[in-house]
Amino acid sequence: MSAKPAQQTLFRVPGVGIITASIIxxxxxxxxxxxxxxxxxxSLGVVPKQHSSGDKQVYxxxxxxxxxxxx
Numbered sequence: 001m002s003a004k005p006a007q008q009t010l011f012r013v014p015g016v017g018i019i020t021a022s023i024i025x026x027x028x029x030x031x032x033x034x035x036x037x038x039x040x041x042x043s044l045g046v047v048p049k050q051h052s053s054g055d056k057q058v059y060x061x062x063x064x065x066x067x068x069x070x071x
Contacts (some may be wrong), residue, residue, distance in 0.1 A: 006031075 006028070006066065010021035034040045 004025060006025040007018075007021045010016055010024055011018055014023075016024075028034070028040065034043070
């Protein structure tokens with residue numbers, strides 16, 4: 001089985017295995033559909049919490065534990 005260059009690059013990231021690298025590479029494609037990594041994260045549903053008022057937007061951190069079902 002030969003891996004594509006994107007899969008090989010992702011596989012070198014610590015903690016990313018061959019299956020995860022293959023899935024991400026297949027999902028991203030050539031990557032031109034996303035302007036930034038933040039756009040890709042938003043497409044996965046990984047977005048920061050917001051506390052916005054009027055024209056001022058305040059973005060809070062993204063929890064490493066994921067989103068709570070009871071929020």
